[in-house]
Amino acid sequence: MEEIVLGIGITALAGALATVAGAAEDTESDIGSQGDPNSQVQLAPQMGYIHRIFNKAISGEPPAYGAWCVIGAGVAWALMQINYNPALAIILGSLIAIFVQGIYCTSGYLGRTASLAKFQQPVYIDIIKSLTPVTMAHAFVAIFCTVAMCYLMASALHHPFALPLLGLVWGIALGAAGSATGNPFYGKERQYQNQKFGAGVPISASGNIVRYAEAGQRSSLDNGWFTTKFAGPASGICFGLIVFLELWRTVLFESFAGGWGAIIMGVILILVFTFIDRWVEKWGRKTYGPYTKEETSS
Amino acid sequence: MSALGGKASGGEGINPTGSVVGIIILIVSIAATYALGFSIIPLIGIIIGGALIGFGVHFVPVGGAPAAMGQAPGIATGVAMLAAGAGLAGLFGGAWAYETTGGDFLVAIVGGAVGGGLMMAITSLMVNATYVFAMGIPAASGKVDKDPITGDTFPEYKSQGTEGHGLPFISFFGGVIGGLVAGLGGTLIYIELLNVYSTGLPVIMQADAAAIQPLAVSLAGIFAIGFFLVNAVLAAYNITGTIEGPHDPKFKRVPRAIIGCAVASAFCGFISMLLLFNTGM
Numbered sequence: 001m002e003e004i005v006l007g008i009g010i011t012a013l014a015g016a017l018a019t020v021a022g023a024a025e026d027t028e029s030d031i032g033s034q035g036d037p038n039s040q041v042q043l044a045p046q047m048g049y050i051h052r053i054f055n056k057a058i059s060g061e062p063p064a065y066g067a068w069c070v071i072g073a074g075v076a077w078a079l080m081q082i083n084y085n086p087a088l089a090i091i092l093g094s095l096i097a098i099f100v101q102g103i104y105c106t107s108g109y110l111g112r113t114a115s116l117a118k119f120q121q122p123v124y125i126d127i128i129k130s131l132t133p134v135t136m137a138h139a140f141v142a143i144f145c146t147v148a149m150c151y152l153m154a155s156a157l158h159h160p161f162a163l164p165l166l167g168l169v170w171g172i173a174l175g176a177a178g179s180a181t182g183n184p185f186y187g188k189e190r191q192y193q194n195q196k197f198g199a200g201v202p203i204s205a206s207g208n209i210v211r212y213a214e215a216g217q218r219s220s221l222d223n224g225w226f227t228t229k230f231a232g233p234a235s236g237i238c239f240g241l242i243v244f245l246e247l248w249r250t251v252l253f254e255s256f257a258g259g260w261g262a263i264i265m266g267v268i269l270i271l272v273f274t275f276i277d278r279w280v281e282k283w284g285r286k287t288y289g290p291y292t293k294e295e296t297s298s
Numbered sequence: 299m300s301a302l303g304g305k306a307s308g309g310e311g312i313n314p315t316g317s318v319v320g321i322i323i324l325i326v327s328i329a330a331t332y333a334l335g336f337s338i339i340p341l342i343g344i345i346i347g348g349a350l351i352g353f354g355v356h357f358v359p360v361g362g363a364p365a366a367m368g369q370a371p372g373i374a375t376g377v378a379m380l381a382a383g384a385g386l387a388g389l390f391g392g393a394w395a396y397e398t399t400g401g402d403f404l405v406a407i408v409g410g411a412v413g414g415g416l417m418m419a420i421t422s423l424m425v426n427a428t429y430v431f432a433m434g435i436p437a438a439s440g441k442v443d444k445d446p447i448t449g450d451t452f453p454e455y456k457s458q459g460t461e462g463h464g465l466p467f468i469s470f471f472g473g474v475i476g477g478l479v480a481g482l483g484g485t486l487i488y489i490e491l492l493n494v495y496s497t498g499l500p501v502i503m504q505a506d507a508a509a510i511q512p513l514a515v516s517l518a519g520i521f522a523i524g525f526f527l528v529n530a531v532l533a534a535y536n537i538t539g540t541i542e543g544p545h546d547p548k549f550k551r552v553p554r555a556i557i558g559c560a561v562a563s564a565f566c567g568f569i570s571m572l573l574l575f576n577t578g579m
Contacts, residue, residue: 035366036363040367060376061375062375159394160393160396160397161515161516161519162515165520165523169386169389169523172379172386173386176375176380177420177421177424179374180425181421183374184429185433188368188435189432197433198434198457200369200457200462200463201369201459202369202458202459203460203461204459206369231428234427238424242416242417242420246391246413246416250391250398254395258399258402259398259402259405262391262395263405263409263412266391266409266412266415270416270419273420273422273423274419274470274471274474276423278470280423280430280431281426281467283430284426284435284436284464288436
């Protein structure tokens with residue numbers, strides 16, 4: 001019984017860490033313009049729209065976060081092997097990981113922006129100076145929380161994978177959840193704030209991203225401020241739910257029916273999310289209605 | 299011709315020459331494994347697991363960059379990476395179940411499948427929640443006029459100048475099925491490799507089996523992740539960009555991916571077995 005109570009506590013803590021990690025990951029990727037919407041940041045100067053948005057799509061978010069979390073987890077694991085305190089080891093591991101991230105950010109921005117030289121897009125040194133530390137800080141929160149969560153899984157819940165392997169698995173899952181949930185909000189709602197609300201961006205508008213703010217030119221920091229209103233928390237909820245429910249169903253129900261209890265609970269959860277999704281879809285159709293009458297389009 | 303530059307029609311079918319060459323590589327890999335004195339049963343499991351991953355990836359609705367602007371339906375990230383994220387979440391669950399149940403094969407692979415499916419269900423729900431509650435955009439498919447499951451019509455819900463947006467129910471369903479199948483395949487590969495390394499490594503390293511177990515688990519885990527990425531990337535090449543799910547005409551290309559993934563898994567599986575090959579040095 002005591003073990004189950006401890007398991008539930010660890011599950012809740014891991015879920016909370018995952019929620020913070022998801023929110024920080026998405027905010028980092030929006031300030032640094034890491035995900036798919038960066039295609040528009042790269043495209044804009046080619047269409048004649050010079051801007052001051054950070055441009056560092058080093059790779060997709062899942063492999064990038066897989067790499068950074070495995071560096072953080074690997075260094076932390078190595079330090080723990082020489083008897084470092086786990087908290088200190090995770091902090092040091094995350095610090096080293098964000099230095100790698102910072103190097104990638106800098107080279108990513110310089111390389112990507114320099115490739116746009118023939119479209120007269122300048123390389124702004126002040127952008128590197130002011131925004132790289134901000135993305136590093138957000139990445140630190142995301143990596144620290146993910147590695148700490150993996151440490152709990154390995155040490156308290158006794159998952160068979162070693163800490164670095166858990167870091168790789170959950171780093172990739174973190175990037176997948178964060179980019180899936182957060183990208184549309186940054187890509188459509190923020191970059192194309194000048195387009196109509198409640199409709200997709202027409203393909204003809206591609207590249208015409210918003211480049212000016214209330215005063216002066218828009219900075220990527222403004223994008224972080226905007227996306228933390230929805231995309232960050234939504235990504236956090238997404239990743240937090242994934243981690244929490246995956247652990248919860250295993251910790252509580254694995255012992256039932258020779259392991260089938262956790263599977264049955266997983267299937268029930270999938271069905272619950274399916275019904276919620278269908279409700280959301282129907283609510284959207286009913287509330288916003290069709291763009292055109294049915295007979296004209298068919 | 300679609301507005302995004304790619305043909306909306308299905309694939310080019312199976313290339314007979316390529317397929318024959320692939321099948322020869324597959325047979326040679328199996329024969330070489332047998333000739334070196336290894337059992338071919340784990341390799342067959344790995345090949346099936348790889349083919350399942352390639353099959354599962356085709357179900358996952360991936361919209362890539364256009365989806366991030368609400369220009370095309372699907373989840374706004376890369377095919378390979380999303381499938382890997384879901385499959386690895388499944389692998390996490392499957393490996394854990396295998397450990398806690400003391401090696402129950404069926405519970406582990408079904409547990410892995412459910413883990414992948416659960417990850418995709420939550421992610422797909424949050425994608426739709428973002429489109430509907432934050433962006434005010436209803437879901438609409440660009441490839442079919444009617445949802446094959448719910449019967450919802452799409453053309454009138456497609457905003458002007460786009461190919462559709464969000465995740466219609468058929469795409470959500472495809473995502474969950476993709477997560478299930480990919481999670482199952484990944485866990486199957488992990489268990490096969492774990493069994494091979496658990497028995498082979500103590501012999502070759504002349505050490506106690508219990509002492510070698512963490513190394514066997516880690517090696518099997520790393521190789522399983524590697525297999526995952528190999529097969530997911532191969533399937534992504536077959537998809538070429540974006541896919542909406544099982545209703546997308548591109549889904550017809552799936553036999554080609556299954557052959558490709560089986561061949562790649564056979565060769566990579568052979569390489570992973572070579573780790574245990576005793577050269578006598």
